Amino acid sequence: MDNVDLNVLRQLVHWRAEGRRVVLGTIVRTWGSAPRPVGSWVAVRDDGAIAGSVSGGCIEDDLIARIRAGALTLKLPELVRYGVGAEEATRFGLPCGGTLELLLEPVTEHSACEELLRRLDAGQRVRRELDLATGVVSLFDEHGADVLRLSDTQLISNHGPRWRLLIIGAGQLTQYLAGMALALDYQVLVCDPREEYAEDWAVSGTRLLRGMPDDVVQEFRPDAHSAIVALTHDPKLDDLALMEALKSPAFYVGAIGSRVNQAKRRARLAEHFDLSEAELDRLHGPIGLAIGARTPPEIAVSILAQLTAERYGAQGSGAEAGCEV
Template identity: 45%
Template sequence: MKTVDQLVFEAAYSHLEQGNYGFLCTIVSTVGASPRPLGSLLFLGNDGEVTGSLSGGCIEDDLLERLLGNEPTSHAPEIIEYGVTPEENERFGLPCGGRMQVMVECLMPGSQQQVDLLCLAGALAGRRGVRRIVDLEQGGWQIDDIDHCETLKLSDSLLQQDFGPRYQLLLVGANELARCIAELALAMDYRVLVCDPREERLQQWHCLGADTVCQMPDDAVREHATDPYSIVITLTHDPRIDDMALMEALQSSTLFYVGALGSQRTSDKRRQRLLQLELNESQIARLHAPVGLPIGSKSAMEIAVAVMAELTQCRAKAKRAAAERQSS
């Protein structure tokens, strides 16, 4: 499955490739509560085609009314503000006091932006970070590869927006807990890959939208978990399987998160084994075990909720840390 951003870029490129023009709309500022996060994208084709989302639909309808039917006269971006009055909040479905600014860019066929759209979509398809810098006076773009994403920046003259690949969750062990985690993760826009070297287990395991690989766990980690947006969690309770994946994953300082299922006692024993397998203490310190927030979960779905809650917490912390680095 593709990220929403990738779908927007591909739809915009396809539309321009057919000789049509359209509008790329980006949430560039929010105050208070917002129905969609900062940086959310929407592409609006001149034929009414809509890809992406900025709200529950009311803002999209307003943009359709504003933009369609009029030939574009300027290529400079325009910023439209929503939620200025209580009446607008009610009309556009914004929470009380919520405000947002949407930047609208006209994209024309044969332009440099058409080429840049393909670059942006290709970077996300290849799991690479990419930055788009927009000249707010002239409308031109600059596209750069990046190692880490920063929060969106808006000044009087420039917009800087970073795009990272979709978070990828590699689950080791095709069991009921893996199915529960996969269902939640897919609903939260993760890519899910389930690895198990036992072919009969994989044949019995099904979750629509998740991919499976019948590989040794260390091989799966080496092949599929290779970037800062990758997560590895072991679920089999079999050290012969789990430890192979953990040894490989913990030797990489790149991965976003490495976790293992088990009680505190099981986790303590696992750490001792990993020390004997020649991992050092700093590598083992990266292991989240027991995996998941301690919410008293017992059933498979409850444990899955705890796991996804911890991943959400870790992502929020990483986002705050990036924002603090950016402001310092």
């Protein structure tokens, strides 16, 4: 679930708390080009107010018109299709020939939306199973990849952060980086065994770990959807994390520090931790894209920009950001 759809859920829960009737739409299939991916959400309130998007706006307009006309008084989930032909595709804002199916469900006390939001706000991965015959939703812990599967009897979808970020150090820069990363669909964990930093950590939606960095990285079990960033400036902590991270499948490993300090770090890691040249070459440092960043929030932006470039295989320039911090 991306941050856009999380905001849809948040708005939906707010409307429900006000006693409003809400219909939730989920894109379950697309053919040809489609403006939004499978799994995207749109919520329509009983007076036509809308949250989220599944098209360029025309499908939303149709849903608004139908609910205002009383045509969406659903009792159970219902599957609708938009844009079967070129004429309809044009009418509903889809590229010519594009088609999408939308599962519309009336949101009730059986939809478990409040509990789903609570779990997602806690950074959990959740599997949502909607029974099409009853409209009842069941929630389960989930650790696998993204799934959206529609059958004759149920809709199964996975929600929650698809990417994980482990940050070593709970200083000021980490507060900005953690907050921004949450908005980019990361589950954020922060490791800092130092009492003076850990006691004041208070970024909602993140989890603070108090173990030593090497142990925490091992327990984190990095995979190809994981990033590890060392921000303490303390070799005793950063190096412990890096020696494990650089041997892992993590898609990104980085550490803050000047070019001079990065060279010293590389020498230490090679000498004391038996890391190969190939493993050392995976280390991003100085960390972040070179955007002229100086302040902690600017440096956080540069780091997340580099993580995003790595995620999508984009070619970004090297970093000087925060190199003397």
